[in-house]
Amino acid sequence: MNVKVACVGGGPAGLYLSILLKRQDPSHDITVHERSPEGSTYGWGVTYWRGLLDRLHEHDPHSARAVEEHSVRWRDGVAHVGDRAVRHRGDEGFGIGRHRLLEILAARARSLGVRLEHEHEITADRLPEADLVVAADGVGSAVRTRHAGHFGTEVRAGRNHYIWLGTTKVFDAFTFAFTETEHGWIWAYGYGYGPEGSTCVVECAPETWTGLGLDRADEAEGLTLLEKLFTDVLGGHPLTGRRSGYGANASWLTFRTLTNRTWSRDNLVLLGDAAHTTHYSIGAGTTLALEDAMALATALREPATLQDALARYERERRAALLPVQSAARYSARWYENLPRYIGLPPQEMFALLGQRHSPLLPYVPPRLYYRIDRAAGQSQALRRLKRTLGSRIARTVQARNPTARG
Template sequence: MCVKVACVGGGPAGLYLSILLKRQDPSHDITVYERDPEGSTYGWGVTYWRGLLDRLHERDPESAALLDAGSVRWSDGVAHVRDLTTRHSGDQGHGIGRHRLLEILAARARDLGVRLEYERAITAGDLPSGADLIVAADGVRSELRSHHSERFGTRLTPGRNHYVWLGTTKVFDAFTFAFTETAHGWIWCYGYGYGPDRSTCVVECAPVTWTGLGLDRASEADSRALLEKLFAAVLDGHPLLGRPGGTPWQTFRTLTNDTWHHGNLVLLGDAAHTTHYSIGAGTTLALEDAIALAAALREHPELPRALARYERERKAALLPVQSAARYSAQWYENLPRYMHLPPERMFALLGQRHSPLLPYVPPQLYYRLDRAAGQLEPLRRFKRWLGPKVARTVHARALTSRE
């Protein structure tokens, strides 16, 4: 059955969905509407892991091969704490420039016959006529979702810490963390390469540090100059880069929705959910949304059943990721709790920041238990059993407090 699809938002989720739907049935009439000009995008690089690339190769080998070729890789993590450094090996990570990612997906969509209309803003009062399905893939500030926020049960929960998303010409050879102590508290950055001459550098700090350093009132140029001085040891003289339109400090907002579809309107990617940037899952989740929605539409010709299946599947898949993101954000919000540890122990607990147990166990004790659990199968089983029980209890208490 040929369907007409209007996808509002030309980010990774919307573009990849259009690719998958065209591959399933070339007769589908699909248009992607993007309010910004082609080639303009926010952000620097995005991260993903090998598992996602394998799934993309299964669904569309052509675009997956280009993404693979356009990505840089790392397998080490490095933490700089004051003047000490520790390095650990881990799973292979991938980084690609957001501009290059969108360029690859847009070209592939065009090749398959998708219409791409740039500089075309779509509002709730100006929806494309005759569409069987309207996909809101227009990000966390989705105009289409906001118009029906009560129907979707939209909630935005602000985080505590301030952060700024920057680029740099310093090319990191590993996923890099740098923690700097100031007179006003700790400030830290996450850095990772995404091309031959660029890296992403996200800087974060607590509110008291942000105001104490004067970052709340500094100009953008002065703010970057101060950050370059604070992280001089890892930047090696390279500058920090902002976006041409300005790069403001922000506080992260976690977005959730009780339901993801209303009539023939369905939410995709950041329009449906957000997870804290410290777990690096945003792009992966958006693409996995697209995979799940395309599969649901293929297997269920009746639109209500397809959308219900998509929502049910993705909500279930997101639960552990959202839990991990919540605990990851809290780990950084309680950073001083861990900074008295030797760097190698602090870095080990940084890798365990998704654990629901960690906030309730003294850090030194947790480190020793985790080391022992890695060697003894009974302890590993106990940790796997206890962790989800604590997570469910905390989640239930949070729901009760909201009610």
């Protein structure tokens, strides 16, 4: 049956959904509406892991091969704390330039017959005529905001300030760098996405941000200061703000955790960051958006009413998101409580950095947790106890804060 679908937003979620729907039924009439000019996306690179790549190969091998071909990969994580450094071997991670990812998905969508309309802004009061309208227009979704009361949208701002930057330095591992200043600690996360450079996200507590004058500095002054603070890890390479052609300069933000009580309204459904956000420190945003697209396409393939399909999509994705959102909350809290961990010996500090998703960690003295975690590696009984205590704490936190879900 021919179905007309309008995707509002030409990011990874909207493009990938259009690909999957066209693969399911080439007769579907699908248009992706994107307000920005083609090729003018923000950001530098995105991260993902082997599990996502496997799922991409299952759903569309053609685009998956192109994504894998243009990705870089790493296995090591490196933490720099002042003049100390620790390197650990971990799971295989991948990085790809956001521009390149969008180019791959757009080319694949066009080859399947999807219409892509750039510089075409959809207003919330005049949605396209379609059987299904997909709001894939990000955390600031105008489509969702128009009906925020129906969706039950809630936004909670995090404590720390952060800025999304790029650098010509190509990191060979997922890199953490912590620098102490007279106003407190400031840190960066760096990861390569190609031979041209890396993404570099800088974060600090609000008192450090104001103490260093970053709240008053213009973009050039701020970048110069950050380059000095991270000169050792950058190796003399510059930091850069948003790429030319996108518009506004790079700016400091506080992370917005967005949730919605429901994800659909009649023939309108939310996808990706328009439906939910997870803290950037776990590197899952693009993965979750693509997985949303997979789940929605699968639900729409089944013989059911549109409302039943949208309900199934939401139900499945909420369940899948719960552990990821929990991990993101605890990860953000770890950084907000950095002084609790930063003075530990380097090996212990880096080990607890890797354990920052644990619901048990905030409630156990750090050095004791480290010893328990080391012992659990040799004891199945201790591993079970650690998981049980963490699960009980997570359930208690969820019961006290039932809105902390997508």
